[in-house]
Amino acid sequence: MLKVTSVSRDFADHRVLDEVSFDVHSGRMTGFLGANGSGKTTTMRIILGVLAPHGGTVTWQGTPVTQPVRQRFGYMPEERGLYPKMKVAEQISWLGRLHGLDDRTAQDNTRQLLDQLDLAGRAGDKLEELSLGNQQRAQIAAALVHDPELLILDEPFSGLDPIAVDIVLRVLRDRAARGVSVLFSSHQLALVERLCDDVVIISGGRITASGGRQELRNRYGTARFELVVDSDAGWLRDHPEVSVVDMDGPRAVFEVHNGHSDQQILHAALRRGEVRSFTPVVPTLEEIFKEAV
Structure with missing residues (x-):
């Protein structure tokens, strides 16, 4: 379980996160919701160690999140971060090796993911030759290639058509069924409602609601x-x-x-x-x- 406890963060004189606390449970999909500027991306970056908190703690399975622990995490940023002139399969396999996989496992995982995401036919293409939706699917493959225990996705459905959305939903549900903890943000609330087990809502840097879908329905x-x-x-x-x-x-x-x-x-x-x-x-x-x- 990922546990975020009383995490705060300031930028200059502005408090971006104020005592943020929530859990992401193993084998469950957690939707992280909030308007632009609410603190979602900052929270994700703190979990991943890109930013340091000014207060509070982040633990994984009861242990402080250090760099070796983060090697077991998968992350897909909202901004596309892959190399546009590198071939799709070559790039994803390389990222798998960076996370500690041997060459054979990295290649096998890449082939399996591209097949699941309906990208097998584009494996040898450069990323820049793909549509924006297919580039998004390639980024999801890059986040999954090393079989992470925790998956953090920032707007994973952006730019996807309905067919691609269903493909990605199927892949993410499969990972959760295997025990992976999944935290994802999205502005597409109908999709979150289809996918998530738990919901965390952040507004103005504070958690305003969290819990299971049915629990929140009963509460609100x-x-x-x-x-x-x-x-x-x-x-x-x-x-x-x-x-x-x-x-x-x-x-x-x-x-x-x-x-x-x-x-x-x-x-x-x-x-x-x-x-x-x-x-x-x-x-x-x-x-x-x-x-x-």
């Missing part, structure tokens, strides 16, 4: 339900126990006031006729994010 969600009936649902507007959020003929979304039961509303609907569906409305990650920041 309201008692909101969707009712679909045979006839018009307009009677709900006059019901003293609810507040209507959205209504369209026979369909209504409403919140139940504190102290009242959703079952009371269901029984009231049944007394008026057929009920086609009655379901709780789960808050989206976007709604949670807006409330948390």
